[in-house]
Amino acid sequence: MNKFTTLSGIAAPMPLINIDTDMIIPKQFLKTIKRSGLGVNLFDEMRYDDDRNEIPDFVLNKPQYREAQILVAGDNFGCGSSREHAPWAIADFGITCVIAPGYADIFYNNCFKNGILPIVLPQEQVDLLMKDAEKGANARIEVDLESQTITSSDGDVLTFEVDPFKKHCLMNGLDDIGLTMEKEKSIDAFEATATQSRPWV
Amino acid sequence: MSPKTLYDKIWDAHVAHEADDGTCLLYIDRHLVHEVTSPQAFEGLRMTDRTVRAPDKTIAVPDHNVPTTLDRANAATMTEDSRIQVEALDKNAKDFGIHYYPVSDVRQGIVHIVGPEQGWTLPGMTVVCGDSHTATHGAFGSLAHGIGTSEVEHVLATQTLIQKKSKNMKVEITGKLRPGVTAKDITMSVIGATGTAGGTGYVIEYCGEAIRDLSMEGRMTVCNMAIEGGARAGLIAPDEKTFEYCMGRPHAPKGAQWEAALNWWKTLYSDDDAHWDKVITLKGEDIAPVVTWGTSPEDVLPITANVPSPSDFKGGKVEAAQRSLDYMGLTAGTPLNEVEIDTVFIGSCTNGRIEDLRAAAAILKGKKIKDGLRAMVVPGSGLVRAQAEEEGLADIFKEAGFEWRLAGCSMCLAMNPDQLSPGERCAATSNRNFEGRQGRGGRTHLMSPAMAAAAAVTGRLTDVREMM
Numbered sequence: 001m002n003k004f005t006t007l008s009g010i011a012a013p014m015p016l017i018n019i020d021t022d023m024i025i026p027k028q029f030l031k032t033i034k035r036s037g038l039g040v041n042l043f044d045e046m047r048y049d050d051d052r053n054e055i056p057d058f059v060l061n062k063p064q065y066r067e068a069q070i071l072v073a074g075d076n077f078g079c080g081s082s083r084e085h086a087p088w089a090i091a092d093f094g095i096t097c098v099i100a101p102g103y104a105d106i107f108y109n110n111c112f113k114n115g116i117l118p119i120v121l122p123q124e125q126v127d128l129l130m131k132d133a134e135k136g137a138n139a140r141i142e143v144d145l146e147s148q149t150i151t152s153s154d155g156d157v158l159t160f161e162v163d164p165f166k167k168h169c170l171m172n173g174l175d176d177i178g179l180t181m182e183k184e185k186s187i188d189a190f191e192a193t194a195t196q197s198r199p200w201v
Numbered sequence: 202m203s204p205k206t207l208y209d210k211i212w213d214a215h216v217a218h219e220a221d222d223g224t225c226l227l228y229i230d231r232h233l234v235h236e237v238t239s240p241q242a243f244e245g246l247r248m249t250d251r252t253v254r255a256p257d258k259t260i261a262v263p264d265h266n267v268p269t270t271l272d273r274a275n276a277a278t279m280t281e282d283s284r285i286q287v288e289a290l291d292k293n294a295k296d297f298g299i300h301y302y303p304v305s306d307v308r309q310g311i312v313h314i315v316g317p318e319q320g321w322t323l324p325g326m327t328v329v330c331g332d333s334h335t336a337t338h339g340a341f342g343s344l345a346h347g348i349g350t351s352e353v354e355h356v357l358a359t360q361t362l363i364q365k366k367s368k369n370m371k372v373e374i375t376g377k378l379r380p381g382v383t384a385k386d387i388t389m390s391v392i393g394a395t396g397t398a399g400g401t402g403y404v405i406e407y408c409g410e411a412i413r414d415l416s417m418e419g420r421m422t423v424c425n426m427a428i429e430g431g432a433r434a435g436l437i438a439p440d441e442k443t444f445e446y447c448m449g450r451p452h453a454p455k456g457a458q459w460e461a462a463l464n465w466w467k468t469l470y471s472d473d474d475a476h477w478d479k480v481i482t483l484k485g486e487d488i489a490p491v492v493t494w495g496t497s498p499e500d501v502l503p504i505t506a507n508v509p510s511p512s513d514f515k516g517g518k519v520e521a522a523q524r525s526l527d528y529m530g531l532t533a534g535t536p537l538n539e540v541e542i543d544t545v546f547i548g549s550c551t552n553g554r555i556e557d558l559r560a561a562a563a564i565l566k567g568k569k570i571k572d573g574l575r576a577m578v579v580p581g582s583g584l585v586r587a588q589a590e591e592e593g594l595a596d597i598f599k600e601a602g603f604e605w606r607l608a609g610c611s612m613c614l615a616m617n618p619d620q621l622s623p624g625e626r627c628a629a630t631s632n633r634n635f636e637g638r639q640g641r642g643g644r645t646h647l648m649s650p651a652m653a654a655a656a657a658v659t660g661r662l663t664d665v666r667e668m669m
Contacts, residue, residue, distance in 0.1 A: 017517035031282035033240035084349035113351035190217035200454030
């Protein structure tokens, strides 16, 4: 997994609430058996018309946001389906940080498995960064995971919370499965006891 | 011992390792797998030379992509990419030695219908699947939730999931439901009350007389949509109905093991003085038959209401509601029961079980669908389909003008050829009314099977109570 430590980039504003994973990556792109190559279909139905032409009004089609690396979004981002194709598409586009007042649970977890930092901030702080993002390419937002800070283009510094274990894994690009396998003895012991107490499982 | 909720009890019984910061390895009793969210996970195992730790606890079935037309044995009914995904599951199931129900097996169906039907899902278990509607299995008093593909790979390799405990939320539905009101109306009304993020960070336990009165099928419908309220999982404490449903299923315990299981299952309830972080109470008698008007499952109103105005809302919901109305092609103030539809879809993991088909057939018996309407019933499994044929329900649907399909997810997420065209409006018994969910530009109104059947007859959103 790619590490996430610091990021200084353009942020794209998407103030809509309840942006669901069907919007992030529509189902027709779930037929792949690979993880890569989904960036071109990120927000596909909002981004392209029926003839596959770009819709100029859509934020990521605007010249100033085509290289966006951060997304500032409305509440309950990533609700709906568990499809990990959503964070795959986001990362493949080049976005590695999302800032929103809240996320759906499964999407939030999926981000950390893919080198994406989903930051939760109170609505008023998201509103401030949304205004910053609306300035376009002139406003770079800086994110530092180590110090858990965001610096707006005006120099305002905001702090955010993140689970220490998730932070550790993201900063070091650690493979969850490898970490869990280090605890294999605990799993073996649990399984042996459970087989005795609940043999029907 | 301190009092515990049902969730606390199941959680405590499955912690294989706990780190100092509370991060746990939760042991997984049943891992359900389908063709769309698993290929990358199996590929990951191969690349790292890992195996499936507990193949006997891993069950796979193709459902999302598969055609539901009667000629689906013909490979030409599938697009090449869909076929590749199903073939990948065939191969992965064989290579890794996991339980498998291929498309050709009568037991094939939607993974969340097959699991309980075959007795894989039992009280007190932990159940995961790379699908958000895994919440369905909570109806048995099992802790069940959706996971991403990286977590699918993690469970395949280690039979555990890295988790931190969620908070406890109680949703109580008191008293009796009124005639024409179903499990679907309960679960949609709860989401209407709490919003799609109201359950975020919680595991919900549904309780109260109206929940206890539901059949297992109804309870599965309620828990299925817990995810639509943002919750990690939804649970209902097991009782005699649960035990009766499980008894004799192919993979349920037998003999002395059944007795031992039953003894444990009977301890699976929330203690009287257990701590709840959040409590929601709805009166059963206040719940009406409901439909969605917008593009979020929280956009729920009684069928007797009018399409709302964006100005009825606050904050970010004002813009979202306007966007929904534009997308749905609806005008504020229009009575919902005047909204005309083009298509009816009865099926999905929410409402594709036998009781759902019975409820729809009871409305449709001796009636015809409105001229020009497209209507289909997609049973949740091959066994549901067979039972419906035996009970004569299939004939009622066919005589009414419905297509009678084979089992699969079908038009709930429209990955197979069953899709809406742009602007087409659908009365659907599924779980999501998101933009484009049933096909680009398609407009979805969620409702119960009886309500969908009533809409099929009149060609518009309809209060089923007028037809009872």
